[in-house]
Amino acid sequence: MGKNAHPFNGEKLFNTHEMSFKYNIEKGKKIPLTWGLLSTIRNIKPDVLITEGFFQWTPLVLFYSILFRKPVFIGYERTLWTERNNGKLKTWHRKLTNKFVTGYLVNGSETKKYLMSIGVNEEKIHIGGMSADGEGLRTDVMKFKGSNQYQAYHMKYHNRNGLMYLFSGQIVERKGVKYLLSAWMEHINSYPDDMLVVVGGGEQYNELKNRYSGEPSIMMEGRVNYLDIHKYYAVADVFILPTIEDNWSLVIPEAMSCGLPVSTSIYNGCCPELVKKDVNGITFDSFKQESILEALDYFHHVDLKAFGQNSIELEKEFNTENSARREYEGIMKGLLRK
Numbered sequence: 391m392g393k394n395a396h397p398f399n400g401e402k403l404f405n406t407h408e409m410s411f412k413y414n415i416e417k418g419k420k421i422p423l424t425w426g427l428l429s430t431i432r433n434i435k436p437d438v439l440i441t442e443g444f445f446q447w448t449p450l451v452l453f454y455s456i457l458f459r460k461p462v463f464i465g466y467e468r469t470l471w472t473e474r475n476n477g478k479l480k481t482w483h484r485k486l487t488n489k490f491v492t493g494y495l496v497n498g499s500e501t502k503k504y505l506m507s508i509g510v511n512e513e514k515i516h517i518g519g520m521s522a523d524g525e526g527l528r529t530d531v532m533k534f535k536g537s538n539q540y541q542a543y544h545m546k547y548h549n550r551n552g553l554m555y556l557f558s559g560q561i562v563e564r565k566g567v568k569y570l571l572s573a574w575m576e577h578i579n580s581y582p583d584d585m586l587v588v589v590g591g592g593e594q595y596n597e598l599k600n601r602y603s604g605e606p607s608i609m610m611e612g613r614v615n616y617l618d619i620h621k622y623y624a625v626a627d628v629f630i631l632p633t634i635e636d637n638w639s640l641v642i643p644e645a646m647s648c649g650l651p652v653s654t655s656i657y658n659g660c661c662p663e664l665v666k667k668d669v670n671g672i673t674f675d676s677f678k679q680e681s682i683l684e685a686l687d688y689f690h691h692v693d694l695k696a697f698g699q700n701s702i703e704l705e706k707e708f709n710t711e712n713s714a715r716r717e718y719e720g721i722m723k724g725l726l727r728k
Contacts, residue, residue: 396434400426422446428454438721440465440495444484452490461492461728463721467520467637469500469659470507485509493724495717497638500659513727516720519663519713522640524647524705530620531648543625547609552583553689556626556650558619558641559633561592566632566655566676568594571602573682578607581690589614589622623648628689632676633658643708646670646701651694653685663708668692670700 402411406419427450431439439462441451448464455462464487488510496502497520505515534540547554559565567588574586584607588598591613599610614622623629629645631654638660645652646664652671654661665671674685706712 396430398424398427398430400424400430420446424450427451436460438463438725440721442466443468444487448487452487456490461725462490463493463495463724464491465495466505467497467501467659468504469637470504471500471657472635472637472659473504481508488514492728493720495720497659498663500662501637514724516716516723518717518720519708520638520640520643520660521708521710521713522643522647522705524643524709527620527623527644528647528649528702531624534621534624539621540624543621547585547587547622547625550583550585550607552581552585553627553694554585554587554625555628555630555686555689556587556589556622556645557630557632558589558614558622558645559631559639561588561590561595561598563594564633564635565590565592566634568598569634569676569679570630570632570682571598571608573679573686574608575602575605576679577683577686578605580687582607584686585609587611587622587626589619619644620648623650626650627694628653628671630685631655631658632674632682634676636660643705646705647709649698649702651689651692651697652701653689664704666700666704670697670704 402423404411404421404423406421424447427447431454437460439451439455439460441448441462442465444464452462454460485508491514493514493516494505494510495516495518496505498517502515502517506512557567557570561567578584586608588608588610595612602608602610623645629650629652631639631641633639633655634657636658639654639658642652642654642658642660642664652665654665654673655676656673657676661673665673672685672688675681
């Protein structure tokens with residue numbers, strides 16, 4: 391970005407779980423203390439303001455917007471499911487904020503549904519999407535498949551004659567890994583040669599690794615350097631994500647860009663746009679084991695190669711260039727509407 395990038399170093403985050411400035415990504419609320427933010431914005435003299443969410447920096451950005459009469463757009467990604475337990479005060483605050491917002495730049499239709507449910511005019515909501523580094527990953531996968539190391543990986547994870555299912559992400563409650571593993575033990579009664587490879591670490595990793603340590607069809611690989619994740623995409627047959635709460639999981643478009651059929655839960659905000667039944671995958675309900683079993687079984691009855699190619703084409707619509715274009719068009723429409 392060159393001179394267009396203006397670093398801001400005046401923020402500290404107070405964590406309500408630790409009751410300190412110690413950062414903890416999974417627990418507690420993060421209350422930002424942003425010394426000098428308004429003066430930093432003032433020095434830039436923007437014509438349009440773009441902030442994220444209804445809290446964090448947004449109240450100060452909104453104050454600047456009102457004070458200097460500049461249009462403000464909110465980037466937002468939450469859904470009806472993730473916000474199902476919101477209290478009346480939080481909802482009231484968002485409705486009040488909406489009165490001063492020019493427009494919203496959202497990931498997809500699930501976020502749009504939530505905003506409309508709290509009274510946001512549909513015309514103010516612009517779907518942009520959230521992009522992964524699909525092209526870069528796809529290039530890495532193709533290079534890896536042409537290397538000598540690929541054969542070693544393939545033999546390790548295809549030492550049986552079934553399908554290899556891949557999960558990649560945090561091993562924490564909201565990712566729903568425990569539901570997938572429980573269903574998997576039933577799945578292998580019908581498909582004993584299938585493999586499930588779990589990549590990632592987190593607070594539930596040791597517990598789940600110990601619980602399923604004696605099952606040869608499950609391989610829990612722990613944390614992997616992101617620069618190596620393409621190697622797992624390269625050897626997998628299917629990517630599966632049993633999340634019970636996600637706005638827009640970037641691992642889904644990542645896997646799609648690498649030519650994988652995909653399956654994720656109905657609690658993943660990206661599922662309407664990215665997962666199409668009988669095209670590139672299927673969705674399921676993580677809280678219903680039978681639903682997970684049906685999804686696992688499904689991939690034994692489809693053309694995986696065709697599904698993988700369809701995934702690549704579907705993901706292109708949400709690559710960086712197309713997502714940025716829609717964001718820009720959304721801003722321009724919002725300014726014309728204002």
